Amino acid sequence: MSTAMFGARVQRLADARLVRGEGSFIDDIPLEGALHVAFVRSPFARARILSIDCQAAREMESVAAVYTCDDLGSLDILMPLLIPHPSLDQPRTQRPLARGDVFHVGQPVAMVVALDRYTAEDAIRLIDVDYEPLEVELDLQAAVADGAPRVHEDVANNVAAHFVQSTGDPDGAFARADHITKIKVQVDRSTAAPLECRAVAARWDRVSGELTVWDGTQAPISVRGGLASILGLDEDKVRVTAPDVGGGFGQKVLLFYPDELLVPFAAMQLGRPVKYIEDRNENFIGSSQERTQIHELELAATKDGEVLGLRDSFLHDTGAFIPYGIAIAQVASTSIAGPYRVPNIWVEFKAVYTPTVTITPYRGCGRPQACFAIERAMDKLADELGLDRFEVRRRNLIRDEDFPYRRDGLMFADGLAVEYDSGQYGRALDMMAEHIDLDGFAAEQQEARAEGRYLGLGLGFYVEGTGLGPYEGSHIRIHPITGKVYVNTGLSCQGQGHETVFAQVAADQLGVDASDVIVVEGDTAAFDWGVATFASRAAVVSGNAIHKAAAKVREQVLEAASNMLEAAKEDLVLEGGKVFVNGVPDMAATLAEIATASNPLRYAFNEAAKTSTQFAPASRHDGPALGEGEAPGLEATDYYSPPHAAWAYGVHAAIIEVDPDLCSITFKRYICVHDCGRMINPTLVEGQIMGGIAQGVGGAHYERIEFDEEGNPRNANFMDFLMPYATEVPHAEILHIETPSPLNPLGVKGVGEAGCIPVGQVVASGVADALQPLGIGPLEHVPLTPDMIFTALGGEKEE
Amino acid sequence: MTRRVRQEMARSSADPTRQVSLTVNGEAVTREVSTRLLLSDFLRHELGLTGTHVGCEHGVCGCCTVTLDGAAMRSCLAFAVQVEGADIRTIEGVAGAGDVLHPVQQAFHECHALQCGFCTPGFIMSIVTYFEENKDPDLSDDGIRAALSGNLCRCTGYQNIVKAVRRAHELMKA
Ligand code: FES
Ligand code: FES
Numbered sequence: 017m018s019t020a021m022f023g024a025r026v027q028r029l030a031d032a033r034l035v036r037g038e039g040s041f042i043d044d045i046p047l048e049g050a051l052h053v054a055f056v057r058s059p060f061a062r063a064r065i066l067s068i069d070c071q072a073a074r075e076m077e078s079v080a081a082v083y084t085c086d087d088l089g090s091l092d093i094l095m096p097l098l099i100p101h102p103s104l105d106q107p108r109t110q111r112p113l114a115r116g117d118v119f120h121v122g123q124p125v126a127m128v129v130a131l132d133r134y135t136a137e138d139a140i141r142l143i144d145v146d147y148e149p150l151e152v153e154l155d156l157q158a159a160v161a162d163g164a165p166r167v168h169e170d171v172a173n174n175v176a177a178h179f180v181q182s183t184g185d186p187d188g189a190f191a192r193a194d195h196i197t198k199i200k201v202q203v204d205r206s207t208a209a210p211l212e213c214r215a216v217a218a219r220w221d222r223v224s225g226e227l228t229v230w231d232g233t234q235a236p237i238s239v240r241g242g243l244a245s246i247l248g249l250d251e252d253k254v255r256v257t258a259p260d261v262g263g264g265f266g267q268k269v270l271l272f273y274p275d276e277l278l279v280p281f282a283a284m285q286l287g288r289p290v291k292y293i294e295d296r297n298e299n300f301i302g303s304s305q306e307r308t309q310i311h312e313l314e315l316a317a318t319k320d321g322e323v324l325g326l327r328d329s330f331l332h333d334t335g336a337f338i339p340y341g342i343a344i345a346q347v348a349s350t351s352i353a354g355p356y357r358v359p360n361i362w363v364e365f366k367a368v369y370t371p372t373v374t375i376t377p378y379r380g381c382g383r384p385q386a387c388f389a390i391e392r393a394m395d396k397l398a399d400e401l402g403l404d405r406f407e408v409r410r411r412n413l414i415r416d417e418d419f420p421y422r423r424d425g426l427m428f429a430d431g432l433a434v435e436y437d438s439g440q441y442g443r444a445l446d447m448m449a450e451h452i453d454l455d456g457f458a459a460e461q462q463e464a465r466a467e468g469r470y471l472g473l474g475l476g477f478y479v480e481g482t483g484l485g486p487y488e489g490s491h492i493r494i495h496p497i498t499g500k501v502y503v504n505t506g507l508s509c510q511g512q513g514h515e516t517v518f519a520q521v522a523a524d525q526l527g528v529d530a531s532d533v534i535v536v537e538g539d540t541a542a543f544d545w546g547v548a549t550f551a552s553r554a555a556v557v558s559g560n561a562i563h564k565a566a567a568k569v570r571e572q573v574l575e576a577a578s579n580m581l582e583a584a585k586e587d588l589v590l591e592g593g594k595v596f597v598n599g600v601p602d603m604a605a606t607l608a609e610i611a612t613a614s615n616p617l618r619y620a621f622n623e624a625a626k627t628s629t630q631f632a633p634a635s636r637h638d639g640p641a642l643g644e645g646e647a648p649g650l651e652a653t654d655y656y657s658p659p660h661a662a663w664a665y666g667v668h669a670a671i672i673e674v675d676p677d678l679c680s681i682t683f684k685r686y687i688c689v690h691d692c693g694r695m696i697n698p699t700l701v702e703g704q705i706m707g708g709i710a711q712g713v714g715g716a717h718y719e720r721i722e723f724d725e726e727g728n729p730r731n732a733n734f735m736d737f738l739m740p741y742a743t744e745v746p747h748a749e750i751l752h753i754e755t756p757s758p759l760n761p762l763g764v765k766g767v768g769e770a771g772c773i774p775v776g777q778v779v780a781s782g783v784a785d786a787l788q789p790l791g792i793g794p795l796e797h798v799p800l801t802p803d804m805i806f807t808a809l810g811g812e813k814e815e
Numbered sequence: 816m817t818r819r820v821r822q823e824m825a826r827s828s829a830d831p832t833r834q835v836s837l838t839v840n841g842e843a844v845t846r847e848v849s850t851r852l853l854l855s856d857f858l859r860h861e862l863g864l865t866g867t868h869v870g871c872e873h874g875v876c877g878c879c880t881v882t883l884d885g886a887a888m889r890s891c892l893a894f895a896v897q898v899e900g901a902d903i904r905t906i907e908g909v910a911g912a913g914d915v916l917h918p919v920q921q922a923f924h925e926c927h928a929l930q931c932g933f934c935t936p937g938f939i940m941s942i943v944t945y946f947e948e949n950k951d952p953d954l955s956d957d958g959i960r961a962a963l964s965g966n967l968c969r970c971t972g973y974q975n976i977v978k979a980v981r982r983a984h985e986l987m988k989a
Contacts, residue, residue: 030932135830707969
């Protein structure tokens with residue numbers, strides 16, 4: 017196979033539209049006569065609804081309809097539990113519109129459909145809901161105590177799931193240990209905050225019985241399946257497209273948000289297109305979030321710092337509902353030993369209901385929490401044993417010869433065993449040590465201290481199980497008129513650049529330029545087998561499906577060309593959009609010609625088509641135009657289903673300056689060494705990493721969803737939720753290692769989430785290192801805000 | 816599913832309206848608009864210029880940045896009726912004659928300075944204005960980052976946007 021495109025820094029194919037402002041995000045799609053939706057949302061974290069009076073709203077002339085749960089008929093259901101799990105014995109999911117009780121601030125109670133959004137918002141103000149507020153407990157640890165106020169009346173201690181996994185003989189390891197390190201760490205709640213909020217629009221064609229839904233989702237095929245089943249329509253009559261989507265980061269993989277069901281429902285009922293464009297406040301109070309976990313972790317080690325065993329027990333905040341099952345906690349629990357050769361592990365978690373917006377994966381999905389826990393623990397172990405941080409890691413990293421490295425007994429979020437497929441962990445750490453110039457830094461740190469400035473080195477290693485199944489597929493066709501290659505796949509894109517890397521993969525097989533490949537995704541009318549974009553899986557799962565389908569089409573091209581050119585297949589070269597006989601460039605046929613010739617025609621609709629009509633010399637005159645078992649055209653479909661996750665990894669470090677008076681931090685340098693297997697397009701890989709680091713910086717120092725004691729979010733807007741601007745995000749130096757994954761033909765691993773995973777640890781360890789001369793206390797909680805640094809320095813809190 | 820009888824419904828909202836005349840991307844426009852219609856919604860929904868995006872509607876993200884009489888402004892923070900007589904430029908008015916990309920647009924593409932592209936029009940408008948207002952721009956990392964500090968991006972981590980600003984400067988000099 018030629019490798020002209022794979023690995024090249026091909027510029028993105030999607031940019032031209034987007035830089036001109038010609039994208040088609042959902043609210044950009046003109047929908048003649050569309051009505052607009054606004055929701056009445058609960059102002060209480062937990063309350064009983066005593067009455068709802070919609071009369072005044074219904075009487076408004078520009079209101080088309082007002083819905084409460086009583087108006088939904090068969091749609092007044094508990095929405096699906098997407099990922100059941102045996103440990104999830106108290107699953108609770110939400111209703112499209114609340115019936116009887118509300119469980120978090122922001123839960124939809126009534127829906128207005130009106131002429132425009134302005135009027136719809138007027139109408140929701142006329143809807144009178146009478147609530148009886150109930151007691152709440154926001155603190156995760158207090159919520160599991162006996163007698164704590166319950167989110168769901170019948171769920172004792174608010175525990176949705178309790179799950180224990182282990183590998184090896186953890187008790188034996190702890191009995192044998194010379195030293196035990198204990199740590200308690202916490203990561204707080206954040207949110208994906210894609211710059212385009214969620215959006216959904218729908219049109220019902222009564223004559224054809226077809227429902228078209230535009231949904232800014234990461235999972236159009238799954239949404240289609242769900243809509244068909246809940247609305248009682250044939251799948252073929254429901255088309256779901258995710259056009260341009262302005263970022264997702266996991267938030268848009270959940271289905272269903274209430275609006276995703278209610279907007280199509282209203283469009284069918286009212287006979288007019290209906291549109292819901294979430295606003296920023298609604299995104300904070302109505303769309304899912306992630307992160308809060310509290311880990312209590314112990315390491316059993318020898319006096320040389322070799323970790324023999326690990327025990328971890330953690331609480332996972334799942335919000336008011338658990339539609340996505342225990343996926344996040346399960347990923348955290350199985351990633352808990354990070355890159356280390358810890359043969360004996362016991363890990364347990366409880367997923368806990370709190371009266372807050374639902375938790376589903378946000379970029380990282382449990383990995384940042386697990387990484388923060390194990391990495392803080394490794395630093396503490398090093399401190400306690402008087403070892404260097406690099407050294408304690410070096411002694412425990414999985415060695416090159418250990419791969420594939422299994423953790424028997426730990427089951428990953430795909431239902432398959434944890435098995436790290438490949439890597440060069442030691443090399444990554446050495447590269448980092450060298451690149452950062454440890455000796456040089458030590459001298460610089462000393463000099464700075466002499467001047468009263470505080471510099472610290474932050475260090476964090478991470479692993480990431482990527483490319484989860486079950487499968488994705490691809491259909492590839494060479495268009496008979498233009499010779500362009502069409503690639504259809506079932507994912508949707510939220511800015512990652514799928515169209516470019518997928519085109520590169522197909523282009524290599526078919527001897528064309530990436531710009532001649534047209535990738536279509538996010539449209540169930542184009543391809544409707546597959547699952548969704550999540551878990552850093554697109555390049556791995558769809559990428560390999562495309563590779564396999566393209567290899568099949570390549571065979572067809574060569575077969576057909578061999579007939580046309582009367583040359584042996586082995587003598588043919590496929591390059592530059594055509595096939596020619598090796599050494600005889602004149603004996604050639606373009607892909608368009610080959611595609612045309614592969615499709616027996618009756619009508620000569622253009623010059624090229626003449627060669628394929630029934631009286632043309634090249635056509636068959638001695639039997640059927642298509643032999644038994646033959647198919648017209650050049651096209652193939654194939655699928656890729658990974659044996660298990662492919663494990664990427666990396667190490668981040670930063671030089672951080674801390675101002676002990678302001679308790680502010682400044683990044684002097686930020687370095688990332690990472691390995692995501694073979695890279696299809698290094699520029700796009702770097703883009704993913706830089707974006708991930710920026711989100712990681714947010715979660716490490718700035719971003720936290722704050723609730724008051726009654727469960728009201730206190731910072732549900734961009735003014736108070738501190739998302740970093742360019743002035744807060746460091747310049748990242750990125751170094752690549754490429755250890756192919758043995759699991760898939762392309763040798764790739766995912767990279768979508770990587771960047772954000774270790775940043776909390778990098779910041780905490782960097783600040784600890786910087787302020788060590790001032791006797792800073794433990795930093796075991798992120799985001800590490802200036803307040804927390806102040807307290808760790810022994811400062812008194814002013815209320 | 817039971818279909819409802821279509822309610823008798825107003826064809827237009829009951830909002831008071833007012834006439835507004837302005838220039839948008841060089842074209843004269845006159846419309847009768849609701850007095851509470853945001854400029855961002857006016858551009859997007861009345862004029863169909865959907866390149867101006869709305870990311871927060873409270874003046875923080877910068878997605879809705881346009882220029883008003885040459886100065887960058889957030890179109891979500893103004894009502895359409897407030898810009899009577901103004902000269903507005905949106906992302907759709909940035910590319911040159913013959914549809915050649917503006918150097919800032921070209922630089923965004925070359926430097927992979929966009930991922931989802933939702934923040935991109937706002938950034939481009941801010942940067943175009945920055946260059947127009949600063950004939951001798953500060954192209955240090957800190958200088959560029961300060962110039963970008965009115966716009967949020969959740970995808971790129973900003974690094975390639977910083978690079979694109981330098982590249983755009985190069986293209987403009989050439
Ligand atoms: S939409 Fe105007 S600043 Fe965010
Ligand atoms: S490119 Fe997605 S928000 Fe900037």
